[in-house]
Amino acid sequence: MRCRRCENPGAINMRQHKLSLCTEHFPEWFLEQTQRSIKKYRMFTHAERVLVAVSGGKDSLALWDVLLRLGYHADGVYIDLGIDRGSSYSARSKDKAAAFASQHPAARLTVVDIPQLYGESIPQVAQRRHRPQRPCSICGLIKRHEMNRVALEGGYDVLATGHNLDDEAATLFGNVLHWQVDYLRHQFPVLPADGQGLARKVKPFCRFYERETAAYTLIRGIDYIEDECPYAVGATSLAHKETLNRMEHDSPGAKMHFYTNFLKAKETGLFAAEETAPELHPCPQCGQPTSAPDLCNFCRLWERTLNAH
């Protein structure tokens, strides 16, 4: 198949869009589409400062690259989780993030070293909290808290993550399987700032298939960490992605419609926010909003004496 925009052979065929593009025109389309999503969901403007959550993986580095090429003021934050497990995962992914940053002198990378700041790596906290094999919920809590902290302390208007449509569709699939109505209420490409210490969060890649963000990084020659976090092995999100891709294979566009029609349904009021949202107050230690009665969940993680029974 030829490229829709020129005579060259297509480098990627996107069956859900009936669109084939070459290595020259695909990145061009990719930038246009990102800009469209940013506009459509009113994520941010060129006057605002964006903080990109960079993991060293393909999606977040592609996002940083695209935002810079679109002329946005985009800096990065990398959270060093101290995960090794024989594969030096954190060290290697940090190198990828740092290498990208060094090629873009106008952009700044903030590195948050969790073991250095809080005295323990993610596996160590998980061990102490009796979850050595499944540190992901603790890890997620720490990442969210720290990204939000860096966004607020650095005066950023918005925190952007590289979640793609496959990520969002897999999350949606899991939430629907269990009818997690609360999660369904909160799943959207833009979560507004709450004015009490939660930064606005956006997902500019939410309409790209994972395959497309991978194609963009390949074509642009962006060096990313191909390996997974060792704790991602056997994650249900991976199984959901494979299920969705089998459906997509038999019926192109199935995955896209599953997600985008959910967004449309939400815009017309499905899973609207509850009128009585849980009451939030600032955590007495870190100041971030929490619904917990005293310290927020993040600060409680580090309260060793309390947890030692």
Place this chain on the structure above:
Amino acid sequence: MHIVYRDKEWFVDQELTVNQMLKYLKLLPENVLVVRNGQLIAEDQKLQPGDEVKIVSVISGG
């Protein structure tokens, strides 16, 4: 041609399309990208016996 996917490799000395190769390896085109001699190519393209082919998995967890 020499085909690499994760830590596996294959040697094939006949012409075939990307789609045929993926079918043979039981891989869904939705889950991978195919790079021939350093260039990303679509599934309808033909692979030649001398080609260096890398299959990149695009699905990540977490």
